[in-house]
Amino acid sequence: MQPALILALAPLAAFAFPAPSSGVRRVHERRDAIPSSWVPVTDPFPTTPIPLRIALTQSNLDSVHDELMHVSDPSSEHFGKHWTAKEVAEFFAPSKESVDIVLTWLESEGISRSRVEQSQSLGWLEISGVTVAEAESLLDTKYTVYLHDVTGTPHLGCGDYSVPEEVAKHVDFVTPTVHFDTRVKKEQPQRKRSAATEVGKPGSGSLPKQGATLSSESILQELEYCNEEILPICLQALYNIPVNQSRATAKNSYGIVEYTPQSYFATDLDMFFGQFAPQLVGHRPTMDSIDGGNIQTMYESFDYNGESDLDLEYAMTLVYPLNPTLYQTGDMVEGGSFNNFLDALDAMYYTFDGGDDPTEDGVYPDPYGGGYEGPETCGGYAATYVVSTSYGYNEADLTPFYEERQCAEYAKLGLQGVSILYSSGDYGVAGNDGECTYALNGTRFNPSFPGTCPYVTSVGATQIVPNATVYQPEEACETVIYSDGGFSNVFAMPSYQAKAVSTYYEYFVPPYTAAQYNNSRSVRGFPDVAASGANYVIAIDGEFALVYGTSASSPVFGSIVTLINDARLAAGKGPIGFLNPSMYANPSMFNDITMGSNQGCGTEGFYAVPGWDPVTGLGTPNYLKMVSYYLALP
Structure with a gap:
């Protein structure tokens, strides 16, 4: 039986869009090797739903080193003048330009604004109702279902994916793709994952x-x-x-x-x-x-x-x-x-929810049963x-x-x-x-x-x-x-x-x-x-x-x-x-x-x-x- 994916998204929001994408693509991320213990087993059904999420490029990351040195270098006049959490959040939040350009691209690919929600943290765009076929077209990629040879945990991933050139600098990465960080929930009873x-x-x-x-x-x-x-x-x-x-x-x-x-x-x-x-x-x-x-x-x-x-x-x-x-x-x-x-x-x-494979980071509430059922911290x-x-x-x-x-x-x-x-x-x-x-x-x-x-x-x-x-x-x-x-x-x-x-x-x-x-x-x-x-x-x-x-x-x-x-x-x-x-x-x-x-x-x-x-x-x-x-x- 083919696996289906868990989908949980926040209420919808509306956005304003600039001009459409040119459509000229380049490879954004590529994985040269499959992580150890993962085995490709089958192609997913084209209609299998995917919780597609786009991590937006944060603002000012190119200056994070210099800003950190200003407060950490003993020769700096700013040594020890640390920032508040609010100052850090505001400085690195994705720009409105990044949000608008990525949303314009999605709309040009047939994904309406009503299907897209920006996360509370502002760093993610979450898209509802995306199927494997739609994601493969959007990202110019091919998905495969993998199984972990020890735990039997399934995972949906790909070897590489592409985005338009003018979109690339506004996107940090997309999941699920090469990161082995999204669980695929089986339609039959799911085996509990061991704490081991x-x-x-x-x-x-x-x-x-x-x-x-x-x-x-x-x-x-x-x-x-x-x-x-x-x-x-x-x-x-x-x-x-x-x-x-x-x-x-x-x-x-x-x-x-x-x-x-x-x-x-x-x-x-x-x-x-x-x-x-x-x-x-x-x-x-x-x-x-x-x-x-x-x-x-x-x-x-x-x-x-x-x-x-x-x-x-x-x-x-x-x-x-x-x-x-x-x-x-x-x-x-x-x-x-x-x-x-x-x-x-x-x-x-917190919306990063990453890791190199499903055995590295926990997902909460526990989708497998028997674990912590409260909200993710x-x-x-x-x-x-x-x-x-x-x-x-x-x-x-x-x-x-x-x-x-x-x-x-x-x-x-x-x-x-x-x-x-x-x-x-x-x-x-x-x-x-x-x-x-x-x-x-x-x-x-x-x-x-x-x-x-x-x-x-x-x-x-x-x-x-x-x-x-x-x-x-x-x-x-x-x-x-x-x-x-x-x-x-x-x-x-x-x-x-x-x-x-x-x-x-x-x-x-x-x-x-x-x-x-x-x-x-x-x-x-x-x-x-x-x-x-x-x-x-x-x-x-x-x-x-x-x-x-x-x-x-x-x-x-x-x-x-x-x-x-x-x-x-x-x-x-x-x-x-x-x-x-x-x-x-x-x-x-x-x-x-x-x-x-x-x-x-x-x-x-x-x-x-x-x-x-x-x-x-x-x-x-x-x-x-x-x-x-x-x-x-x-």
Whole structure:
């Protein structure tokens, strides 16, 4: 039986139209390969309805970099003068010209104005009653029904599509097309999607890795053993982190993002706090529930609790008495992903409803049954001053248009004074689960996203050198995991990074060619910084265990930024906001890492070298140097 599509549109509206389209077309988006696990199975019926939606090009996106630099560059007179959410929304809203030109084209193709509704966010045009045949004619394309070979989830997509030349610059992208982001609902009973199909699924490559279990009596709680077991006191010694000195908790904020079914166990938090931070026993993070997010207790194992336990046990301990906010995203049926989280912060963004395939983002109310039946979370939650996320995708699994649109949203958050941190990944120059990409001329490195977005701070991993102490230089992490790092295949090199990357290439040319990675010397390098990522002791499901991953590095670095914000707020100043320009302007406040590499894809990867490198970035934080620097800024 052929699948049909779900259609849900708002009331109709009327528009005024200029002259018709010329009809001269060009390819607007193309997908060169089908995402893994998707199999083409059949052609859809020509009469199958499609929820066709056109994302309009936002105004002023070409100036987002410059505007963000104005408030983030320490040499700018506008440093720290962050925008309000209203100012950001008005600055980037699509122009009336874009709306009118796209609507004129639609009318010239036989789609009347009565069938078109502009979304509340203004960024989308939603068209009712569109069939497969009509969409194929409109976009000069051919649709195919795909099935996910694990979940059986169907999807309608195409390899490329075209729009008129004069329309192209006013359209960001169209769905459903190449993005694998629209569900096809079967006419027969729909199989429920498992929570294991989401970004937080058990076994996901971006989750931390478990090591040996420990008894509470065997834990080595002295600094001389930090090379074997990382505890809060080790991090405080390594990075000069103050203990319980927060002074502006009423003004400050720190957010940790988790994706259901990943969730903490309250007994694990208390077990950890009882051993290492007694003042926190009984404390819980403040939870913002996004799209039915809840602290599930149905499943108890490292694969379900390891990430959240790790993030919260260390973040809550390091920033005490500040209580972090937990952005718990997605329910147990649909789950959620980065777009669901961003929707909750920005009502202007929520209609994006994107992702590279249906297993990445949740759709609400749950169309499959058994999940969250409430409306999709659209705005309503404030962004904390620092947001740390320990999950990631492979850049190659997503389309550039999708990544660029999401990256622009991180820039907008930066304009509002928010520091966005992502862990860089755990597989060296390979992607999640050690996946590399393949081209005609061989195996290529597989950078991660959102770490390659120039408007986030990507955090790699280090480790204490075996048999060394916390007072000696660290090295790139080479125990269980390898710090992801490299160069983007999508994003150009940001201005703040140009000097550091140019110096790297001048003195430390990697022994690889364009066959392995983008060696154009003109693209974004990552990570930006690093922090310890090996041998963390956590309480997990009633016992202690060692954990490894950049999943630990990001919340630790975020905790340090939160404490620096605390000092600035206590001094009557604002939060730092987007970190990268100020960090690259003063690299001496980091502990330079010059040992280790990030092997992967059959190579030794890149090497940690003096200065910035695509393994550990600028190095690890020194709180005392950082807070001194940032307190001196406006």
